[in-house]
Amino acid sequence: MTTLSPQRRRLVAPLLLGVVLIALWAALASLASPVLLPGPGRVFARLWDDLHTGALWPYLGVTLAEALGGCLVGALVALPLSVAIHRSVWFGDAVQPFLGASQAIPAIALAPLLVLWVGYGLTPVVLLCALIVFFPILVSAVVGLRMVPRDLIAAARLDGAGNRALLRHVEAPLALPSLLGGLKNGFALSVTGAVVGEMVMGGSGLGAVLTVQRDAVDTTGMFATIGWLCLIAATVYSLITWWERRSAIVQALT
Template sequence: MRTVQHRRRLTPAARAVAPWLFLLALLATWSLVVGLAQPPAYFLPAPTTVARKLAQALVSPTFWPAFGVTFSEALGGCLLGAAVAIPLAVAIHRSVLLRAAITPFLGATQAIPAIAMAPLLAIWVGYGIRPIILLCALMVFFPILVAAVVGLRLVDRSVVDAARVDGAGTVALLAAIELPLALPNILAGLRNGFALSVTGAVVGEMVMGGDGLGQLLTLQRDSVDTAGMFATIIVLCAMASSLYGLIVVVERRSATMADLTGEPA
């Protein structure tokens, strides 16, 4: 007789504490490695050294403007990528011919390294914030597009057919049925897109220059400021995690609203 095993669900308190426990374990391991191996500070600084560097950076008058530049680049690139990817996903979903023509080339967008695209964008667009935003958009385009196409493809056809019988037109069908049902997949694509967009902003600044945290990383690398690099990377991780968490909150609220109203999330 087959038994069904249910996945154990964590309580909200345990879910909130788990990341902090993992972080404490990571810091303890880091401290232990530094204490036992005693590597040179330029190779692996102690967590306390990185914490001091981070504290100094957070009160520096030049840090927050650089943070704002990188955040703007990442957010702008992700929004631009989504603005192109989602309508294209709808077009691919609607048109068999377009799907057959475009799908074979979609993987090529992921095969080109971002660091290879950056010099080309600098030549085509010039230097400044615009080519970096474009680089971010290119990096997030494919994950968002694929997630949106998959979400639209998984929409229950019986629901779509019933809406058509009730007289729903193409636009109404898309707005009221297909996009809401595909929203969880689209938000999942945006989650990954935001994280990739931060990477794109840093790569763009390190290759093309700029006034953000990527440029700060370049300066710290050139001066062999390893502790400073660790501190900047921690801030970048926090930025990406915050953007990721924001989309998670939107996902949960949309799912909660759908449960309350009985409509698709």
Template sequence: MKREIAAPVALGGLLIVGWLVTAGVKASPLLPGPGAVFSRLAGFLVDPTYWGYLGTTVLEAFGGALLGTAVALPMAALIHRSRWAAAAINPFLGATQAIPAVAIAPLLVLWIGYGLGSVIVLCALIVFFPILISTVIGLRHVDADVVDAARMDGAGGWQLLTQVEFPMALASVLGGVRNGVTLSVTGAIVGEMVMGGSGLGTVLTVQRDFFDTAGMIATVIVLALIASAAYSLIHQWERNSRVIDSFRRS
């Protein structure tokens, strides 16, 4: 078995054993055992209504990730190319991260209203910063010799950016996207809990109100699987881009 498969399987097994032991010692309904949780999870997976909630959350999370990426990449290029833009924007980037999503959500409700759109915008705001920073760092670390050679071959500003700099910085860009997509799932849940909605955040709110601990843990597992799947797919893309980049450099 490959290490990439064996290691997480072993760690997951250890976590489940620890969970079993802890639940057995505590013997509390607030800490259900794996059997109760996986039973609820199996029930969710055959419930069409639950899949509808799941689809809404996925749409919000990945819609927000796409929107945040679409804004972050051009701004990263602007910061990379313009010292004036970098000087103007950089001081405000750190400040934006000091504002919690829970504080932004009510304002988005006032400006945009309740519903899918406001949650997508919240997710976009959350993913924007890590994608922007990783892209700027990637562009700044592109091999200067390659850039100079492209300029000597007649590459203009747009060609240089799209055909040389961005492809060579792709691993860093995807690293930011990888982190951003996982954060967008959190943003979707926070948005639904604060602003309302018809996704898994709403399901978690109902489960919390009814003290359905097993159901809450099962829903959290579903969210973790979504984020992990997206993280793994983008990570594989990132690894492939690094192999291609190494081949180009050689």
């Protein structure tokens, strides 16, 4: 049997698993009512109809903007904080118990407060997404910074590197794989936050579409909308993975 190259394996393996999952889905759907579990044919036809008519494009764009905006806001807060935790032992020891305690509060429980503070619309959903992605990005960044070899940092210090140069040329590049892993996880959570936020706080994205389809018992439509959400998450996840591999190749060459 011919061994596939890594590039082909990354393409073939998901396709094979997808075929298996679709076959299992079709088998289960044949045993259930279409109202409870529509078959792949129904859902793919609905997806094609959505793509052809373009009816869901505006809603998809809103959800994508909310997820990306929330991920960006969460990262802009988490990354400087991760550097501060890494640089100062006292600061890290002071804030980490509070950061851990904050994760006991379901982010969705803050939705009514966000509506009260900033009103309805895009802003509260973006803030909810930011709250959800903040902790995974922070943890991944701190872990990545702490995994940088101490002797390499000491050597850079001996060469006269200050904190800013050290972060830019040594710590950030070496911590990038861990950070990108946190971003991949964070964006997937951000998509979830955008949908849940729209369903709870109102909105004009795919979460609102799911609410209408749920009330109409449109199971096929719900499956199709969930498919679009999966496509959004998978596309951005793949782009970050590509960036991660590219950065690894660049580091290896340099």
